[in-house]
Amino acid sequence: MLTEYNRWANQRIMADCKDAYNQELQQGAVSDGPSVVSSLHQALVKDLVWLAWLNGYNPDNTSTPKQNLDWLSFQEERQSADERLMAFTDAITERQLALGLVQMLKAEVLDIDPSVGLTLVHLFHQQSHHRAKVQTLLGQMGISTGDLAFLTFQRITGLGLNKSGRSDR
Numbered sequence: 001m002l003t004e005y006n007r008w009a010n011q012r013i014m015a016d017c018k019d020a021y022n023q024e025l026q027q028g029a030v031s032d033g034p035s036v037v038s039s040l041h042q043a044l045v046k047d048l049v050w051l052a053w054l055n056g057y058n059p060d061n062t063s064t065p066k067q068n069l070d071w072l073s074f075q076e077e078r079q080s081a082d083e084r085l086m087a088f089t090d091a092i093t094e095r096q097l098a099l100g101l102v103q104m105l106k107a108e109v110l111d112i113d114p115s116v117g118l119t120l121v122h123l124f125h126q127q128s129h130h131r132a133k134v135q136t137l138l139g140q141m142g143i144s145t146g147d148l149a150f151l152t153f154q155r156i157t158g159l160g161l162n163k164s165g166r167s168d169r
Contacts, residue, residue, distance in 0.1 A: 001159050002124050003089040007082040008157070009148045013131045014040075014075060016145040020138055021071050036137050040074065041067045043130035047081045050123045053101065054088055054116065089120065 020036045045064045052059040065077045097120075100113035114122070128148075135145045154160050 002120070003086050004157070004159060005150055005153045006124050006127055007086060008153050009131055010078060010082055010127070012146045012148055013134055014078060016138055016143065017134060018071055020141055020143055021074070025068060025070070034133070034137060036134055036141075038067065039130055039133045039137065040078070041065070043127055044074075044078055044081055046126050046130075047085065047123065050119065051081065051084055051088065054119065085123075092116070 017036050017040065021040070024035050024037045048064055049059040065074070069077065097115065097117035099116050101116055101119050131148055135148070138145050
C-alpha cells in the first residue's frame, strides 16, 4: 500500500509542477539553490539508487538521468521508477522484508545491514520529504498544490480501510 501511496503522491505533485518546472528550466534557475527541478531530480535519483541496492546492483554503476531533462522526459523517468518500485514490492515476500539488505543482496557492500522492510520505509520517508520541499517551493511561487496526506489517499482509493471505512490497525 505504501508503494501505491508513493506513486499516487508523485503523480499528484507532478501534476502541480509542470509550469514551474518548465519556467525554471527556461530561466536557468535550476542551479541557483533550491528549486522544483533540483528537488524532483534528487527524489528520482534517490529512488534509482535504492532500487539498484534492492535489486542487487551497485548504485555507482547505475545511470541516472541528467538534471535538466525536459518535462516529458522527466515524467517518463519518474513514472518508470515508480513502476519499477511497484514491481519490486509486489514480488517481495514477508520473509524477504525481514532479511537484512546485505543478506538479501548476498554481498558485503554496506557497513550496516538494515532490513529490507525498513529500507523501504526510509525510501518512502525520503520521498515524502522531497514532495514536501516541492510543495513549499511551489507555494512560494504562488502555486497551490493538492493534498498529499496519506489519509486523503485512503479516502480516495479505499486502500487500507476496513468495511466500516476506518483505517486497519
